[in-house]
Amino acid sequence: MPCCWLSFVAVVSLLSLSWLYICLISFNDQEELNATAPFLQFGAVAALTLISSFVFQAFHKNKTSLFAVVSAAIFLCPLLIQSPCFIELKDLPEKPKLIAHRGAPMLAPENTMMAFERSVTCGVMAFETDVQIKDRIPFLMHDNKNEFLLRTTNVKESFPERSITSNMDLTFEEIQNLNAGEWFLKKDPFWSVSQLSEEEKQTAKNQTVPSLLQLLELAKQHNISVIFDLYQTEKTSTDSGDTAAIVDTIQKSDINPGLILWLPPDRRKSVKETAPGFVHIYSNLSEMKINNDRHLNVKYSKLSMKRIELRADNITVNLWVVNERWLFSLLWCVGASSVTTNSCHLLKDVKQPDWFM
Template identity: 65%
Template sequence: RSLQLFALVQVALGEPLNLHWLHKVHIYPPNLMHHLYRVFKLLSVLFVRFLDTDLLIFWRNIHHFWSHRNLPQVAKRMADLIFVVLSAAIFLCPLCIHSPCLIEPNKLPEKPKLFGHRGAPMLAPENTMMSFNRSIACGVTAFETDVQLSKDRIPFLMHDNNPGFLRRTTNVKEKFPNKDFSHSTNLTWKELQSLNAGEWFLKTDPFHSVSKLSEEEMETARNQTIPSLLQLLHLAKQHNVSVLFDLYSSNQENDTVDTVNTILSSGIDPSLVLWLPPAEREYVNKTAPGFTQIYDNESVMLNKGGDHLNMKYSKFSSKEIRSRRVTVNLWVVNEGWLFSLLWCAGASSVTTNSCHLLKDMDGPDWVMAPLTYTIIWITVDIVSILIMTALFILKCSDINPIYPLGLT
């Protein structure tokens, strides 16, 4: 960074630049970031401290540069002030760093439970029985899905609900080229069952994961159909897995009644049903009091006396998650680093596309006791100050400036 700043000063004053080839590469760090990412994570603490040493070199160069051009004394004092301010900022920046993983290891919350987002959509076509079966192998504690009703009042699983909603994940256009399918009630359950709901997954490869499937798994995916809610409930009942769903409907009252009746007829333990649709909640509470009521709005939840939230992970800070005395499910969490932060923050569960990856995590990426963190920073601060002081004393009387790594 000092190299870049010094180069900018020289260019601004019309001075020529003679850079070593290593510096030419260093000027464009984005080209190296992908390859140095893991090393950067390990060395980031020391890197911040050595910035101050780099800053010292830059400050000495600026002093030498300006001393040969008879610039005003105020400019030199300004350079001193900038150096002091930047150095103080670098030394004090750890005080502004807050991470939920800066906790005592023995206070680490339990690992968040995994909810399969439309099953396991990285391993199978979303919202198909293959997808939900694959998520069971991941150890999910809940299936997350979306429910709509057919023309003949059968609840089925489908996420898309916009006009032409079947086009993305089925072959409806080829199967019924002259039929209107802008809404779920345009098709009967028999017509919906006749659609292929797996071929699109192999063709589009939405998560670049198809190549990892075996020939047998590809063939199974190719022959998937749209499942009914009743099919999913039977699978959930068999494996003691909860079902969390939203209900897409233009007639909430009637669709809620038919959906509740379907659930009750399945024989599933009512406590495994995580009811998310906000409409007709009073009817649901009266008809099926055993359902677990899930809210997507905290104020509504508190007003109704609930204690289960389902929110996008970005809606909460880590402090807010930890301070709440309610069950919090956060969606959609696919990356290990994000899962680690939410784990440290105390999230109860996460909805994920990558249950097969998160299930193998035995702990967050890192956890550090606050005292250990403080000791590390103080130690590195002291070492950095000693290095800077030594450099300053050794070079204070030099005539020539300090050029890092061969800059001439």
């Protein structure tokens, strides 16, 4: 009797977990189910093998057909499985290049010079960052509006009696003098601070808010591209003024214009006229086609597997944000050109897709 109940519980648990997995993946993306199904099937076969002796005893005693039906379904399901990683080695696409999302934020405070310097060792093709403007000087900062500076600097401690709601409330000098590293050591957002040496922790602790010009100098030194989002936070600024300030800063840096991957959609026509050497990146496939360009940048879950294969039509497809090896492996098999990642130090060591079959 105990064996019978153990078998029943094991089979029910296996079925429940399998159907839960299938429902969750199907709800989000049917194609992810196709890609991960082979490995789910391997796990199901292994589980059946482990409990087979108990189930056979129950089958012999009660003559139930449940186990036979479940077993047949699991062993035959590969006939219905399609996965992009079911390819021969010679047909495997080129490994996706890596774009450093705000630098290497697992190894250093995001959007600081330390973070971008750490990402250089990953062999990244581009730095991804976020740009805001103060006094016509572009600087690097993601959080904006009511969250401006609060998460990644010590602005509250530095100006306890002032209400800071936008960069209009500070001068550029005050922004650049803020500490942009201590929060990383205190909050440890990726549980990675323990991996840093004492020297690295001290360096992280002393980070400040960099200007775009500082990042351009680093990119120029290592021949690395720069792609950025533009956030307008100064109430008195205009889109045209912000764009002009950024283009002016880029041109004064004397960086190769081909290393600038221009993402902000506003004033794109003006930018093309002022700086014809910039490479233009689009977040929308239809907009890209209208402008007769060939570079796409979208969230990985917003583009179907077939669409990712646009690389075969000489269209580059960058997908963000990809941190896990399994997801990177899947997108590699599909043919993504590049991925924006927080974990460049991990993905750089992937020699072939983990799920390659």
